[in-house]
Amino acid sequence: xxxxxxxxxxxxxxxxxxxxxxxxxxxxxxxxxxxxxDSLEKLSLYSEQEIMQLHGFGKNAMAKLKCYMQENQISFKxx
Numbered sequence: 908x909x910x911x912x913x914x915x916x917x918x919x920x921x922x923x924x925x926x927x928x929x930x931x932x933x934x935x936x937x938x939x940x941x942x943x944x945d946s947l948e949k950l951s952l953y954s955e956q957e958i959m960q961l962h963g964f965g966k967n968a969m970a971k972l973k974c975y976m977q978e979n980q981i982s983f984k985x986x
Contacts, residue, residue: 930975934963947981955983 926945927936938961944950950958950972958964958972976982 927972927975931968931971935961935965935968935972938963947976947979950976950983951981952984954985958983 927939939945939950939958942961944953955969955973959969973983
């Protein structure tokens with residue numbers, strides 16, 4: 908059974924890029940990839956609340972992301 912589950916996961920998800928690798932956890936990165944957010948510039952087009960609604964995003968990922976964005980002088984759009 909484990910072999911089948913592994914093959915299903917491999918088919919459903921293929922890592923494309925390294926955007927935010929080492930900054931936030933994989934579920935949060937997958938959530939951004941699903942929305943085609945692959946740069947800080949694209950991320951800045953969204954509000955914090957919009958990102959928090961993505962499946963896979965939580966308080967911990969948001970805290971790390973906000974810190975990283977602040978270091979790069981990027982912010983979320985205003986509500």
